[in-house]
Structures are given as C-alpha cells and as structure tokens.
Amino acid sequence: MLPWRAGAGERADPYRVLVSEVMLQQTVVKTVEPRFHMFVNRFPAVEALAAASVDEVLHAWQGLGYYRRARGLHRAAGEIVRNHGGHIPDDVETLEGLPGIGAYTARAIAAIAFNRPVVPVDGNVRRVLARLAAIDRPATKLAAPIAALARKLESDFRASDTAQALMELGALCCRPANPACGTCPWERCCRSRALGLETSLPRPPEKIRRPELFATAWLARRSDGAILFRRRPDEGLLGGLIELPSSPWCGTNAIVEPDFGTGFALLPGSVRHVFTHIRLEMRVMTGQCETHPDGFFHPPDGCSTLALPTLTRKLLRHAGLD
DNA sequence: CACCCGTGGTC
DNA sequence: TGACCAAGGGT
Known part of the structure; x- marks a missing residue:
C-alpha cells in the first residue's frame, strides 16, 4: 500500500493522488516516497500549491528531475483553484486539459481518486x-x-483497485x-x-547514444565568502534552475578560463553527469569575483534555499562545499 | 513522429 | 563501471 493511496474503506485525497502521479512520471516509487511527504507537508492542499511561487515549487522538486513537471503541476494547481473551485477534476477529459497531465496521468487520477472506470x-x-x-x-x-x-478492459468493478493492481502486476x-x-x-x-x-x-x-560534452564550471567567491550563481532559462534542460556559471558545453575537452574575476585555479579531477540525451564531464576552477552583470551571489551555507540541479550539487561537493 | 527532458537504483 | 530503465508529457 502506497502512502498516498486510500486504506480499506477510505477515500483517496485527489490532491495527493495528483501530486504523487505527476512525481511518478518516469520516476520510481522509492525515489518519490520521501519527496512526496516533503512536498505535501510544504504544500498541504491545492490552494497552498497555487499560492506558492514557482521558485518555491522548483526548490521542493529539487533532485527529482524533469523539472518541467514542477512547473506544470504549479500551473495546474492555479487552474484548479481558479477554474474548478479548488476541486481536482474527476473526469479524464478535463484532467487531460491541465498542464503536465496526459493520457496516463488523467486516467490514473480518474480511476484511483474517483473510481472512474478507466484503465491508465x-x-x-x-x-x-x-x-x-x-x-x-x-x-x-x-x-x-x-x-x-x-x-x-474498462469496468465499473473496483476501478481504483483494478488500475493499481494492473500496474502492480x-x-x-x-x-x-x-x-x-x-x-x-x-x-x-x-x-x-x-x-x-x-x-x-x-x-x-x-x-540511444549520448553525445559526450565538456565544460568548465567557475566557482567564484566574493570576499565575504558568497558564491556566484546564475539562473538557467525557463525553457529547455534544467529550466529555471540555479547553477554555477560555466563555459558553454561543447564537444572538445579543453579548460576554459572565465572572462570575469581573478585568481582562478583548476581543481584536480572532474565531475561526470549523465542526462537523458547528454553525457557531460565538467572541470571546476575556483577563484574570486566581487561583481557580475548576470549572476547573483548567495552565501554557501544558504544553498539549501536555492533550486539546484544534481549536477550543480556535484560540482559544489567536488569543490568541498555543500 | 522523433526528439527533448533528470535522476538514482540495479545488475 | 556502464548500460538499462522507471506509475510520461510536450512539441
């Protein structure tokens, strides 16, 4: 029995089913479980999720990957509050109209939360x-x-149990x-x-074949110890997340010096990370910097409030931080 | 439709 | 260590 499911004779909370099903998209139960509890503790109901900022939601999604899901879920919560009186829709067609909810997730919510006779x-x-x-x-x-x-296979007979039983089978x-x-x-x-x-x-x-790309990340610290970060574009890989400034990812393995700051030195070793379609190897240089036009500074002990992808966490760890 | 989009566990 | 893969959706 999964923690977001209803017990015998109980009725599942549609909001919890919504959150868990979006988290479960391409993500295993074991990974989702602790993240689910953190998420619904922070956003206990659809109104709380809709009222949160995108950055708060991305931060709660940190490490789960496919960050577009977090944006979609946040937008869906807004639409549910605005257009559906805060009630999760109970029919497949309306559910499929929500951002980030496709054929599978719409049927999973309809069947599991509302016992609708559909087969996800x-x-x-x-x-x-x-x-x-x-x-x-x-x-x-x-x-x-x-x-x-x-x-x-659609049937009125215990549609919720049937849907879960098929997946479990x-x-x-x-x-x-x-x-x-x-x-x-x-x-x-x-x-x-x-x-x-x-x-x-x-x-x-x-x-699939993943092309191998290389880059140099620059860990720049201000005289007060704060670290220079930048925000990625909202669309595309790691959309809207916070990262260390780096050279563009390219196919040749060369160390790239930054065009800002002073005293940069190369750390030994490298950081490898595998994305869905890219294999990446990054070197890390550390140095000093007092101002930067595009980035922002954040104290190292406050990194827990930023939405950092796993790659960035690896880079910080490689430099002995985090 | 082919491709893009993360991550951690497993063997 | 590396390949595979998981309760998919958007474009």
Missing part, C-alpha cells in the same frame, strides 16, 4: 497487455493497439526480465506465454 496505461500495463495479447509490433507502434485493449510479476509467470493469475490466458514469447515481448526499443 503506464510502462507496466503496456508490458502486461502487450504480452497478454502477444502484440508483436515495434515500440513506436504499440500505443494504438494497447489503448484499444485498455478500453476493452507489471511491476512485481510481469517484469521486463525474468517474469514470474508461475505466480501470474493470467498465465493460462496469456498469448505470449502460450507462444513462448513472454520474455521477448514487448520488443526493446533501439538504444
């Missing part, structure tokens, strides 16, 4: 259904037949590798099992 299809359910019906198609053409099958039994078919309630009606295809379906997608 996440990665687990996609795998369960692809195997059950032995749908042998490339990953890019799986969506339509899976959605059609999911519609046929995929996570615990119908696993990507080493599926535990012997314990599966659907073993005898599974087409893949009958055909001996249970481990070869669904077909794995082509693997």
Whole structure:
C-alpha cells in the first residue's frame, strides 16, 4: 500500500493522488516516497500549491528531475483553484486539459481518486497487455493497439483497485526480465506465454547514444565568502534552475578560463553527469569575483534555499562545499 | 513522429 | 563501471 493511496474503506485525497502521479512520471516509487511527504507537508492542499511561487515549487522538486513537471503541476494547481473551485477534476477529459497531465496521468487520477472506470496505461500495463495479447509490433507502434485493449478492459468493478493492481502486476510479476509467470493469475490466458514469447515481448526499443560534452564550471567567491550563481532559462534542460556559471558545453575537452574575476585555479579531477540525451564531464576552477552583470551571489551555507540541479550539487561537493 | 527532458537504483 | 530503465508529457 502506497502512502498516498486510500486504506480499506477510505477515500483517496485527489490532491495527493495528483501530486504523487505527476512525481511518478518516469520516476520510481522509492525515489518519490520521501519527496512526496516533503512536498505535501510544504504544500498541504491545492490552494497552498497555487499560492506558492514557482521558485518555491522548483526548490521542493529539487533532485527529482524533469523539472518541467514542477512547473506544470504549479500551473495546474492555479487552474484548479481558479477554474474548478479548488476541486481536482474527476473526469479524464478535463484532467487531460491541465498542464503536465496526459493520457496516463488523467486516467490514473480518474480511476484511483474517483473510481472512474478507466484503465491508465503506464510502462507496466503496456508490458502486461502487450504480452497478454502477444502484440508483436515495434515500440513506436504499440500505443494504438494497447489503448484499444485498455478500453476493452474498462469496468465499473473496483476501478481504483483494478488500475493499481494492473500496474502492480507489471511491476512485481510481469517484469521486463525474468517474469514470474508461475505466480501470474493470467498465465493460462496469456498469448505470449502460450507462444513462448513472454520474455521477448514487448520488443526493446533501439538504444540511444549520448553525445559526450565538456565544460568548465567557475566557482567564484566574493570576499565575504558568497558564491556566484546564475539562473538557467525557463525553457529547455534544467529550466529555471540555479547553477554555477560555466563555459558553454561543447564537444572538445579543453579548460576554459572565465572572462570575469581573478585568481582562478583548476581543481584536480572532474565531475561526470549523465542526462537523458547528454553525457557531460565538467572541470571546476575556483577563484574570486566581487561583481557580475548576470549572476547573483548567495552565501554557501544558504544553498539549501536555492533550486539546484544534481549536477550543480556535484560540482559544489567536488569543490568541498555543500 | 522523433526528439527533448533528470535522476538514482540495479545488475 | 556502464548500460538499462522507471506509475510520461510536450512539441
């Protein structure tokens, strides 16, 4: 039983279901759990979330990745308060109209929080259904037949439990590798099992290649010890988050001197970080700086109030800070 | 539709 | 250590 779910005979809090489902997008339960508790403690209801600033929400989202989700959730809260009287919509169509809520999340909220007879299809359910019906198609053409099958499974019978049970079946039994078919309630009606295809379906997608990029980060400290930071653009990678100034990320591994400050020296070693589509290696230079036109200074012991991506945390740690 | 968007756990 | 991958959405 997950902490944001309703117990037996209880009714799930739709706001908590909304927050948890957005956090769970491409993020495992174990990672989400502690972050969920922090988040709903800080923003206990949709009104509190809507009233918060984007920076507060990004800070609460720190380390979870896919930071666009935090912006979408914040905007969705605003729309829910403004257009829906502070009540989370209970129908798929309205939910899908909210920012950051797509086909899966809309159905997950409708089913889990409101017991609507819909079947949310996440990665687990996609795998369960692809195997059950032995749908042998490339990953890019799986969506339509899976959605059609999911519609046929819609039922008024305990829709909330059914939705969670399907996902759990995929996570615990119908696993990507080493599926535990012997314990599966659907073993005898599974087409893949009958055909001996249970481990070869669904077909794995082509693997991605990450280009390797390099950059130099500049850790500049003012005479009072404050550190120079800058804010990234709202759109794109790590949108709106705070980082150390650095050279542009490029394909050649060269140390780049800053065009500001004084006394910069290279730290030994480097920091590696892997994004969805980029592999990055950064060197760190430390030096002094008193003013900067684009950045801002922040005391080192107050970094906990900034929305720093994990890359920046690694860089600070590499320099012996944080 | 292909591509963009993070991170931490696991093997 | 590296590849894989997870309760996806937006463009």
